[in-house]
Amino acid sequence: MSQIKLMSRAGRVVSGATAELGETLAVQSQARHTPIRTMCCSNEKTLTMETLNPKIIKLQYAVRGPLVDRAAVIKKELEKGAKKPFKTVINANLGDAHAMQQIPITFIRQVIACAVYPDLIKTADFPDDVKERAQSILKACAGQKSVGAYTSSYGMDMIRNHVAEYIECRDGHPAKWENVVLCAGASSGIKHCLELFCNKVDGKDTGVLIPIPQYPLYSATLAEYGLGQVGYYLDENNGWVLDVAELERAMCDASDKYAVRALVAINPGNPTGQVLKRENIEKIIKFAKENSLMIFADEVYQDNVYAKGSKFYSFKKVMTEMGAPYNTVELASFMSISKGYMGECGLRGGWMELCNLDPDVQANLYKAISAMLCPSTIGQIVVDCIARTPAPGDPSYEQFECEKSNTLDSLAKRAKMIVETFNKMEGFKCNVVQGAMYAFPRIQLPKRAVEEAKKAGVPADGFYAKRLLEDTGICIIPGSGFGQSPGTYHFRTTILPQPKLLKEMLVIFQAFHQKFTKEYA
Amino acid sequence: MSQIKLMSRAGRVVSGATAELGETLAVQSQARHTPIRTMCCSNEKTLTMETLNPKIIKLQYAVRGPLVDRAAVIKKELEKGAKKPFKTVINANLGDAHAMQQIPITFIRQVIACAVYPDLIKTADFPDDVKERAQSILKACAGQKSVGAYTSSYGMDMIRNHVAEYIECRDGHPAKWENVVLCAGASSGIKHCLELFCNKVDGKDTGVLIPIPQYPLYSATLAEYGLGQVGYYLDENNGWVLDVAELERAMCDASDKYAVRALVAINPGNPTGQVLKRENIEKIIKFAKENSLMIFADEVYQDNVYAKGSKFYSFKKVMTEMGAPYNTVELASFMSISKGYMGECGLRGGWMELCNLDPDVQANLYKAISAMLCPSTIGQIVVDCIARTPAPGDPSYEQFECEKSNTLDSLAKRAKMIVETFNKMEGFKCNVVQGAMYAFPRIQLPKRAVEEAKKAGVPADGFYAKRLLEDTGICIIPGSGFGQSPGTYHFRTTILPQPKLLKEMLVIFQAFHQKFTKEYA
Structure with missing residues (x-):
């Protein structure tokens, strides 16, 4: 009285359509002694191009x-x-x-070496501020001794505080350390935030505005998460400027298909190299406010501004200075140790600052991040070094500034x-x-x-x-x-x-x- | 002639149901000059508990x-x-x-210090094998000089080769370096592989067999990806043994709801501490083969075996020795630098070995991994040190073995x-x-x-x-x-x-x- 089994094209066993309910139940009660499926031929795989996650196939x-x-x-x-x-x-x-x-920044590498092998604090011919920095990091580690301990999933509190101070100094406005999350590079922060949007709203999938041309992490992640890619063209004839009329065009065209809920701006631009003007950022923020969009400010190149007359303004700073109601726009700003003057790509570090998120939403984001344990302590150390660079008078100051x-x-x-x-x-x-x-x-x-x-x-x-x-x-x-x-x-x-x-x-x-x-x- | 807008409960603007097609088109052509949505009140957020990804809410x-x-x-x-x-x-x-x-392993930390700050290769009083190791790693870095360069997304080829040699030596059977992927801890490898299963098969969502009790990364990731959690109970009265009859029971119970396609085995067990016997592993592999399941062998505690009579056998080894058709089971085995004798949690490193995956599927997995750039070079260095530990006669050999x-x-x-x-x-x-x-x-x-x-x-x-x-x-x-x-x-x-x-x-x-x-x- 064994159940009839059929092989579907993808190699899965399906219940025979002719089996009656009584038979099925009888088989279930025998399950302890019979394989649930018939024996597959030996080349049958459970993961084939037919059964694979189609979003992974789409991802590029x-x-x-x-x-x-x-x-x-x-x-x-x-x-x-x-x-x-x-x-x-x-x-x-x-x-x-x-x-x-490109030559690594000496201060950063010396601090890491001391933190990893603390004997060097005693034995190496390194400047005092290097040794003090390494000691302060070790003290902030769990167990107060080893960078081999896990940290908080959001990074060491001390370093999050230093990042908040860096942001305050950069923007001239307060930043809360609790809203700073250290990540294994900006990419993982961006992915965590985009994942929050996987939901239908008013029966439509969520769409995300991204620039065209864009850094392909965005298109790849949108494909992976099944989010809608809503491209807006940067204006090549005007130095790749981000035109708000084009944002409106893109959003309008997509609104039948998607609930557009987020906007990615890459500033300075990758691959396009433009630096957004302050008034341009203001217009983007207004547009985001009027359309209830969360802004993803990809600001990993904030130290890389070269052209005369160009200056980096963070979305956070501009938004804050615009005042109500624009200072309530939901914003995530991303920074990385891989770019700038340090270029420490292989050490994997970065941060995101979250502004104006619903506290319950933020708590859920933090919960999701916690399952990945913590970002690399070495990446965190680099974050500390660039958030709190050697100050004038410190032994490493001149060399640091010169190398930078x-x-x-x-x-x-x-x-x-x-x-x-x-x-x-x-x-x-x-x-x-x-x-x-x-x-x-x-x-x-x-x-x-x-x-x-x-x-x-x-x-x-x-x-x-x-x-x-x-x-x-x-x-x-x-x-x-x-x-x-x-x-x-x-x-x-x-x-x-x-x-x-x-x-x-x-x-x-x-x-x-x-x-x-x-x-x- | 502006379009009527309504606010849904979640704060999204929806098109007025009374708007006629002609009106809608007229609005679209005006889009360059009118906001697409009416102004939201200033406390309206796009991400609320109502619009947030519900899978993230579920995740624990x-x-x-x-x-x-x-x-x-x-x-x-x-x-x-x-x-x-x-x-x-x-x-x-x-x-x-x-x-x-717990005290870090000196050899590991000295190698990292030299790789991060290569001057130490000349100046530090470190053993020669430490310096040689650091030099070999630097040579394998892009640009041959700095651990600050990205590596291949799957880790440095040299280190993947060393891991393959380690596996060969552990199991007594060949391992292909191309199937070894270095990760930022086992968790990221596990998540990448589970994500492959996000697809309906025969109209059913995919289910994954996981032990109960289990390490909660599994339940969290299944919730995050919308995969079905199919729990099988470990037998507490028999030293938490993994009973195949219980696997059958669990699979049978779930088969109406899910297409069960993968099986997680944690060996040695977390949180349960059992070490699977060889015959037990054989039965699990047979079960997987008969039911076309991919095995996730969570073997991160492979060095942590304490009880007399207990011995670690990898799923790969047992499967290989069982011969056809069992040596064709799809398998991913996971290892971490966070556990064992090294306990380098904060440095984030690990690897997975993939066996018998469909080559196209594996290519797609590799493509998805590539979007995350690369795992931390420092974690990779630790992998190198534990895959190729100092050999008898090497200056660091005795201290390494003693500390271990x-x-x-x-x-x-x-x-x-x-x-x-x-x-x-x-x-x-x-x-x-x-x-x-x-x-x-x-x-x-x-x-x-x-x-x-x-x-x-x-x-x-x-x-x-x-x-x-x-x-x-x-x-x-x-x-x-x-x-x-x-x-x-x-x-x-x-x-x-x-x-x-x-x-x-x-x-x-x-x-x-x-x-x-x-x-x-």
């Missing part, structure tokens, strides 16, 4: 896509002596300063050089890189290359980027990975290669572009 | 719940001089060895002592702690206390744990946070307090229990 993250994998393979081939038209791969795809030989300004000055020069060079190249047009770490030039592609790409089923700028990599070893990310106005082509390159290498790269680039254009003329 | 994580928050508050009160019936809070709630004064065995021996003694003491206490019954870091005794609670708790709307063991904390400063986690058979009461305590403190804790515990029992007699 161009910055680490197949092109970057291919660059890694080429690098290995070169190491093994393969002959190529170039000698090295230049990874201009990722905002990874240390991979491009050397890095930022050099980045500013590279930002200028890269734009100037691109704009001298035929078929290239590049806006000023006011901030952040990238140039995002628009390129003209020969019609025949566009057709060729279409035949191959790839975006034309992806086709171009692949050829560039194979021919020259330069790895950039095509504009299609970030989004762009239909019919336009771009790519993102970092400004991070050191000056000499960057110059070389641009010469190679120019030669390649000429060759490519000629080939497909 | 007892190990860091309100009780632990309360312990932190009490600790601060004590520091400020508040008078309490005790002088210190004893955090026996979390598997956090360093917070309980001191820690594990002491933990074994504490495991024994805690069980013996509990079993001498009236109303306590505790299984042998064969492995892991916790005791999970069953306690009898006076009927009147159970009623009192019911009145207060809290689980009876939660009521007990709260009183224990308030009266003695001892913080444990009630059994209800892990799940338990209905009508039984337990709690989890770590075995991590150092021997002297642990003895003191047990004396205080005994006195409290007597007092509590008397009070509610």
